[in-house]
Amino acid sequence: MAFTITCPICGPRSGYEFRYGGEDKGPRPDPAQMTPEAWCDYVHMTDSRPGVQKEWWYHRAGCGTWFTIYRDTTTNLEVAPDSPETVA
Amino acid sequence: MIRLNHLPTLRIKPGAPRSFRYGRRRLQGVDGDTVATALFANGVRVFGRSLKYHRPRGLYSLDGESSNTLVNVDGVPNVCAETTLLAEGMRVSSQNAFPGPDFDLLGFMDALSWAMPAGFYYRVLHKPARLWPLAVPFIRKMAGVGTLSADFQAPGRRDEIYPAADVCVIGAGVAGMSAALAAAEAGLRVVLFESRPWPGGAFEYRPGTARDGVAYYRKTAELAAAVQASPHIRLFLNAPVIGVYSDGLVTAFQRGRPPHPFDERYIEVRAASVVAATGCSERPLLFDHNERPGVMQAGCAHRLARTWGILPGRTAVFSVGHDLGLEAAVDLFDLGVEIAAVAELRQDGLDRALVDALAQRRIPLLRGWSVTKAHGRHRVTRVTLAGPNGRFRKTIDCDLLVASAGFTPVTGPLTLAGARLAFDAHTGFFLPASLPPRVHAAGRLTGRQDWHAVAVSGRLAGLSAVHDSGIDRTAAIGESIDELASLPGPARGTQFVLAPGSGKKAFICFDEDATVKNVDQAMDKGFDVPELIKRFASVGTGPGQGGIPGHNLPLYVHQSGASPDGHPRPTTVRVPLTPTFLATYAGTRLDMSKRTPLHALQVADGGRMERLGVWHRARRFSEDERSREEILAVRTAVGMLDASTLGKFRIFGPDAVKVLDRVYVGDMTRVPRTRAKYSAMCNEDGCLADDGVIVCTGDNDYYFTTSTGRAGMTVEWIRYHTRFDDWDFGIVNLTDAYGVINLAGPEARTVLQRVTDADVSNEAFPYMGYREFAVDEIPVRAMRLGFVGELSFELHVPASWMVHVWNRLMAAGGDLGIRPFGLEAQNTLRLEKCHVIIGSESEQRTTLHDVGLGFLWHRDKPWAKTVGDTALRQTEHQPGRLKLVGFRMADPTAPLPGDGSVIVDRRIRGYVCTARYSFTLKEPVGLALVDDALSAEGSSLAIHEDGCGGRLARAVVTETPFYDPEGLRLRM
Known part of the structure; x- marks a missing residue:
């Protein structure tokens, strides 16, 4: 967590102030079409790809907002949303 | 020993003696001495014995580069004598030597060094396997330095601080101070770390003269005075850096001395820019x-x-x-x-x-x-x-x-910050080939040795840090670059490491007793990369953190021709750069906890307070661990519980009800104004996360409670599960703004009626009703609930009026036998009624169905996308789950099974959640989570307890609840 995270409300802050909310998987899919296995995958499985990923963070010790950032999991540093690597 | 006491560079006060003990000797040093210099001044030359060969070791360097001078100080082992300032009355003793460092019985080990080649432990002692248990105690005894008992408690006061800074400069030598001043001139906040007890680095003691004819020590002292006078620079002396991380995070610790209010403190700085000006150590000659x-x-x-x-x-x-x-x-x-x-x-x-x-x-x-x-x-x-x-x-x-042999740049902080080093043949240094953004290097570690060049390189780094922060310094940076070009560049250095000779007793690493020959042996085994040789031959893995072998190992390996690509490559540096006490990381050990508004009253009433999560709560109000009197008071008269720790929230706004429907399993679209609705929250697995009561306090305005342990994360939970919906609502955590009194027992209504004008009769305020009324003009939110299984009122009172309302109720019920009850009584009371406590009767994998609360789930609200809805559907009839059941003991006189005891037949089939002796039913009762095959009424359960010696207790699954199954007492 030795990195800073840019909160949309509070600006760049120490990573210790935030709670990780997992990779961004988009809004919940329609469960009616899903088998229990597929639902379980949606809830529990992650891509865990090396490189830039979009992910959720919560400003726990701050404004209490959930938001997404891009982070390079290989350098553990935040990547600006407009940089070319963020295009998955 | 007589001190030279006329030198202008002295850091001691020769007139201020400090006496201390060294073993059995009483010695004297002076103020300003380190433990090492005081011992040296008293003629001590052998400070200790080495790890493996028990070779005599003495003072070699002064900044803790090796473990040579590790001593025991005041009972603390492995204290570096070189970096510890002497204090009056210190008790110092040597380590790893018996009877003493000058004559050590294990000194013969040195003669056996031929028997311990590189990788000795890995290669020799592991075969045959049966030898290993015999070898371990011997190795344990022989290896390691210092002794520490398992119950050792680090003495001293610890502290921690997190100062804010724009620029963090590591090293207060000439370059570091120049950098700090350049940043301070721009008004930036600077934190400056220096591991020595004074600033000045490599120049502060030298009488030689710089190009302008002024002695180095004078010029350096002037710079130090300017630093100390600057209001923008916070200089931490005696503060070695532990680690440098990404985005400008620097950690350090500081050794305190009077008048500091700490013995050691942990420091963590997050700076916008970092300047490494760590200088050089000397390159040992082998x-x-x-x-x-x-x-x-x-x-x-x-x-x-x-x-x-x-x-x-x-x-x-x-x-x-x-x-x-x-x-x-x-x-x-x-x-x-x-x-x-x-x-x-x-x-x-x-x-x-x-x-x-x-x-x-x-x-x-x-x-x-x-x-x-x-x-x-x-x-x-x-x-x-x-x-x-x-x-x-x-x-x-x-x-x-x-x-x-020469100099070795101290590159640890730079590499941790992400710099890549490359070998430079001119200086013989590993120099930063690329630096990450907002990290700068300055001073002697870049190879420059001239005073002015070092100062200007520092200034340049400081200006660059200012530039990073958005203040334009292009012009000044240009000037400094020009000035630096006119000054002497990096000095030529030797690459010489090993003197001609056998190398049999040439020690490349003092800490681990590794010789050049050991490195040769590792290379003979085929190791060609310093990183691997370091491990195999144990070079630089000791307390000196590679201070002695640091760059000698890669250079020696390179010169031997072993390195595969022909380039010397440094070994990896890791934190901590300086060995740090775990107690220092632990810091102040502040225990953050909360007290309810009634805390003092509860204590005055004889409450046995207990820590539960962040709260202090009263477990019971007498010696009786089973709280019999409290239980009987609630069952037969009236009692009061301080339930202020419940999570309490207001949620409001046009979309508030959508939010409630999303997180609660029940249907929230119809919560009438006068009713309290009990519901539960599940996670996406359908497992029970929380339960609580929701009331409607106005249009699009709701008030709800959560269990104590969930209060801290409820806002986060709700916002998380609505993050894709652009809903208009506000949520306020009122947990600390309101206190809660649970007034319970058959006489509860009588007591309540005496303190309010509102009609609280069963007709006007029925079971599960919600009312707002006043007690002495204090607004009270009242819910008629029945957690403990009796007529009861949960009164939500503004925190500041809690004491008043509590005392009023207490006085009003005096003639009825009112008394406070604690958590133990509440636990037994609700157990008799089989009301679950999340975390007691549920765990990570327990669904709403498993605990028998499936009736709370409203399955026909797909629009709400209720959290857990899908999993509740999928697990509703899933076989093989653990189900919550009530049980009585087959023999009512049998001892009570402990909470958590396992239920077995041939294998574990479940466990006891809670079991208590019921004074009302006059027998033990309990709740257990058991395999659904055993959950039918009448099933026999065999309970195994630790220490039962195979004698299993027998219990029978029975109908629940145990007490008042018709629920008449709640509705009276």
């Missing part, structure tokens, strides 16, 4: 017996005299490879040390003025020569020097050998 007491680095010998007023020896031989060594020889001669000879590794490139100074003093200078061996059993008595081709040899008597 030759046989290069770590004999009496061998020391040039800076060590020089600083002993200049800083502490101690002459390092009577007769000295120098074998050096840099001008600083020549400067030390000249200065020590002037201070009274006889210099028998100066062997200089370099043939040319020597400072002319220093060569002349040596000649004037008739000190023989042997160019191209080097020491090859130190003689003497416990300390140096003689040295052998060899000429350029290794043929000519000289042996000279002396008691001090100053040996130093």
